[in-house]
Amino acid sequence: MLQENKTWYLRGMRDGVPIMLGYAAVGFTLGIAARNAGLTAFQAFLASLLNNASAGEKAGFTVIEHNEGYIAMAIMMLIINARYLLMSCSLSQKISPKTGLIPRLIIGFEVTDEIFGVQMNVPGMINPFYTYGVITMALPGWSLGTYFGVVMGNVLPANIVSALSVGLYGMFLAIIIPPAKKSRIIAALVVIAMAASCAFAYLPLLSGVSAGMRVIILTVVISAAAAYLFPVKEEDGYGA
């Protein structure tokens, strides 16, 4: 069992490498935003260490910058990070029912788009040590990236920041494309989701919806329609 945990931990660290690189880049740009909002390097580092949420932190820094109040901050976080609620529900079915409270509290701490993605990519149930391995790489990348973003500002060349910023999306593609190759339903869902997301981003009226809300609305509507039309068989579900 110990040997197995070690293997999973190392595998998590390996899958955490692209996340760390991407997070360092995103964290860096967040740091620049934090500095503009008036945070010190330590405050920005602390915010990133505790939150690990790009859209959420960016919105949070905006609230701080405009001195909008603690209630406004709480409501903003609730709306912009609500998608993590869905991911957490999904993850609750990916871990063994026997998993204790402490592992649940740690896994819950790092429910992010990317870490959720790699966890769902694991066949069967997740060994918590896998998640710990990913966190070991991701958390320093994110928080130190933010710290250096404040300290170093615009020292990192723009072309490097631009290139690093797509690493996370490359990772998402590596997660969703192989299952789409095997299942026509998932392939169709991916195409529909991307098309709808594009419509929300560019069409008048729809483009007024914030990025966080767009993710929630489309995820709920499209996944519910798919679940209604194509319910999965028992053996296709989690832990199979």
Next chain:
Amino acid sequence: MERNIYVYILVMFVVTYLIRVLPLTLIRKPIKNRFIRSFLYYVPYVTLAVMTFPDIVQATTAPIAGLLALIAGIALAWSGRSLLTVAVASCAVVFITEMIVL
């Protein structure tokens, strides 16, 4: 009124952490309902697809670089390359494309 940045950070943390941790700690059993199971099964694919496009095109300085990274990423993932390979290759495509077009 001047507010404390540390209290702001604390509010951010508490709200975000509760959202993330409550379902994981409260839902302790496998969900039996077939619709909910199916729904949660499809959620990751839809969420990740929604977040990838068109955001990948908006993240780069030159949109064409993001578009090429998307195409390259799909092709590499389709041929079964690893997470790390697809991620690094996407970055490389953007770096080279922007060197040419910018």
